[in-house]
Amino acid sequence: MFTGIVEELGEVVRLTDAGGDSAVLAIRGPLVTADARHGDSIAVNGVCLTVVDNTDQVFTADVMGETLRRSSLRALRPGGQVNLERAAVVGGRLGGHLVQGHVDGVATIVSREPADQWEVVRFALPPQLSRYVVEKGSVTVDGVSLTVTTVDAESFGVGLIPATLKLTVLGAKSVGDPVNIEVDVIAKYVEKMLGERHV
Structure with a gap:
């Protein structure tokens, strides 16, 4: 769950075809990667993605075909900027509104x-x-x-x-x-x- 309050602008490092209808997305974001662990959720331009790896301020996430079809992530290019937000912490302030990260x-x-x-x-x-x-x-x-x-x-x-x-x-x-x-x-x-x- 997210709040829709962007924490930082990240940089697209790469979007790699993973075969079939999936891809691997790598994003540089010093703030959101500071405490990111495997399995954590990070919203990228509003899309909830699961952290697979986090190395040198760059996290990677698998992107399935459903996500590529429903969102604009397929149009991302290296060097482009994206909005990043870590999952909300229970008990924290809800500055925006309840956001699932499930793009419609x-x-x-x-x-x-x-x-x-x-x-x-x-x-x-x-x-x-x-x-x-x-x-x-x-x-x-x-x-x-x-x-x-x-x-x-x-x-x-x-x-x-x-x-x-x-x-x-x-x-x-x-x-x-x-x-x-x-x-x-x-x-x-x-x-x-x-x-x-x-x-």
């Missing part, structure tokens, strides 16, 4: 509107996810917990403060770039329970 799909940035100290960014939303995104609700974009400011059937908007623009990959993303989206899991559970009541 990929959205695309459709516009960026700079203001004096912040920026409004709009994302095209995959149709199957639109019912889970509500105004003033929470959404995770590339692992960043954000509040939805506007929403319609095809897109949603968020406001990015200076810290988010500076300390996450969202500050450097351009119109047309893909981002990982995780909707609020509570909405999905509510939908399932209400649906079963009408059967």
